[in-house]
Amino acid sequence: MIVSAAFLLVLYAPAGAPSELTGEEIVKRVNELMSRESVRAEARMTVISGSGGKRTFVYELGSIRKALSL
Structure with missing residues (x-):
């Protein structure tokens, strides 16, 4: 699950943009x-x-x- 979450963050992060998200914002995203x-x-x-x-x-x-829907 953690690997999937990290992959999603990399996938949806803007390319070349510096990361300015806090830990709380990353978890929320x-x-x-x-x-x-x-x-x-x-x-x-x-x-x-x-x-x-x-x-x-x-x-x-x-x-x-x-x-x-489930």
Whole structure:
């Protein structure tokens, strides 16, 4: 979880800009990015039958669209 939070901060930090965030602001920003309101997950599974046929199942979870809310 800590690695994911650090990755998100690096991903969303402006490139080349000096960091002026306090520890409290960093925690708040990570909390906002990882809140339940912005969660989305997608899992794909491809099944290959003995005859070579393929079927792909896609599972979507999250709160991006109201129909998919947990």
